[in-house]
Amino acid sequence: MSRRGWVLFLAMSVLWGVPYLLIKVAVEETSPVVVVFTRCVVGAALLLPWTLARGQVRPALRHWRALLLFTVLEMTGPWMLLSYAEDTLSSSLTGLLVASVPFVAALAARLVGDEERLTPVRLAGMGLGVAGIVALLGFDVEGVALLPVLAVVLVVVGYGTAPLVASRALGEVPGVAVSAIALVVTAVVYAPFALPRIGQVTAAPVRAQASLAALGVVCTALALVLFFALIREVGPQRALVITFVNPAVAVLAGVLLLDEPFTLGLAVGLPLVLLGCVLATRRNAPAAVDTAVP
Template sequence: MSLRGWMLFAAMSIIWGIPYLLIKIAVEGVSVPVLVLARTAVGALVLIPLALNRAAWAPVLAHWKPVAAFAFFEIIAAWLLLSDAERHLSSSLTGLLIAAAPIVAALLERLTGGEHRLTPTRMAGLAVGLGGVALLAGPELAGGSAWPVTEVLLVALCYAIAPLIAARFLADVPTLPMTAACLGLAALIYAGPAAATWPAAVPSARVLVALAMLAVICTALAFIVFFALIREVGAARALVFTYVNPAVALAAGVIVLDEALTVGKVAGLALILAGSVLATRRTDGPAATPDPAASR
C-alpha cells in the first residue's frame, strides 16, 4: 500500500473511532435530536455541493425506497439510539459493543438467503464474537443498564441491516450523492424534534467543540476520506480499518474521559474482533472485511 493509502487508512481509523467519545461529551449539553441534527445537517451541507452532477442523482431518485430504508437504519434510527444510550453508558463500552455489527451482519446475511453458507469456521466466529458481547454486556445488564445496552445492540443490528440493503438494492447507486441524500433526509426528519428540544442556554465550549467535530470531521470529512481511501486501495482493503476502530474508541474513552480500563473490556474486545474475523470469512482463505457502518 502507498504512503497516501497508509495515511488515509490511519485517518479513517481515528475519524470513525472517536465518535463515541464526542457523542458522550455532546449529550452533556444538548438533546439527542439536536445532536443528530447537527451531524446530519452539516454533513449534508458539505457533501451536497460535492455531488452536483445531475446525472449522479438520477439513480438515487430512481431507487428512493431502498435509499430511504438505508438512511433509516444507517443514520435516522442508529444515531438516535446510539446517542441516547451514551447518556448512560461509557463511550468505550459503547464502541466495543458496536464492534459486534459485522458478526450480526454475517448471521443476517445467511438468514436472509445470502449465498455464503455458515461453515464451521464462521459458526465458531459467531459463537466467539457473541461471547465477547455477553462478557461486555453482562455486568451492565446486572447493574441496571438493560435499556441502554439494548439500544447499543439495536444500533449494531441497524448497522448490520444497512449494508445488506446497500449490497442488494443500491449497488449501482453512486455513494457520494446517496450519502448526501441520506444525511439530508435525516436532517429534515430531526429538524422538528431538535427545535422542540433546543437548549435554553448556549452549551459549554466543550460541548460545542464536540458537536462541531462530530459534524465536520466524523461525518462530512469522514465520508470524503473514506471514498478517497477506496479509490486508493480498493473497497476490500479499505474496510480493514474497521477492525481498528473499537481499539481507538476504547483508548479515547480511557485517555480523555478517564473511563475504566478493565480486563473484561480488553477480553471482550479481543473476543469480538476474533469472532468478526472468523464470522466474516468468505472461504477458508483470507478473511473478508466488515462494513464500515459498524464504526459510526
C-alpha cells in the same frame, strides 16, 4: 481481505470509535437530539454540494425506495432509538448488544441468498470479538428495562441489514450521493425536535462546539464515504466486523485522552477483539472443483 480493505477497515474502526468520546463531550452541553441534528447538517453541508456538482442527485433518486429504506435502517431509526435507549441502559450493555450486528448481517445475507459462506473460522472470530467486548465493557444487566433493550435490538437489525441494502440495491449509486441524501432526510426528520433547542449549540463552550464539528466532518461525512468504499471492497458482512473494534477504540481514547484507567479488562479484551477481527474477516477458501473425468 486485501490491503486496501484492511486500510479502510482500520480507518472505519477509528472513525466510528472516536464518536463515543466526542458525543460524551457534546452531550454535556447539548441534548442528544441536537447532537444528531447538528451532525447530520454538517455532514450534509459537506457532501451535498459535491453530489450536486457531479449531477448525482437525480440518478440516485431513481432508486428512492432503496435509498429511503437504507436511510431509515442506518440513520434515522437507529440514532433516535439509541438516544432513547441510552437514557436508561448502561453503555456496556448497549455496546454488547450492538456487537451482535455481524451475526444479524450474516443471517440476513443467508436469508436473501448471499453466496458468501460463513465458515466455522469466521464464526469463531465473531465469538472472540464478543468475548473481547465483554472483557472491555463488562456486562451490566442490573435493573434492565425491556423497552430500551428492544430499542437496541431494532438498532442492531437496522445496522445489520442496511449495508446489505446498499450492496444489493444501491451498487450503482455513488456512496457520496447515498450518504448526502440520507443525511438530508434524517436532518429533516430531526429538525422539528432540534430547532427549538438549537441555541444550545451557540451557547456551548468551544470544546463542545469542536466536538460537534468533528462529529459532522470526520465521523459522519468522511466516515460514511469510507464506509461505502469498505462495503464495496470487502462486502457487508466483513465491513460490519468494525462493530467489534469500535468499543475498543472508544475505551483506548478514554485512556489516552480522558485519563481513564487502563484496566485488566482492556488488557484482556483488546487482544481478543483484534484476534476475533482477523478471523472474522478471513477470506473464504475457494470451493473445491470436481476435476474428475467422466
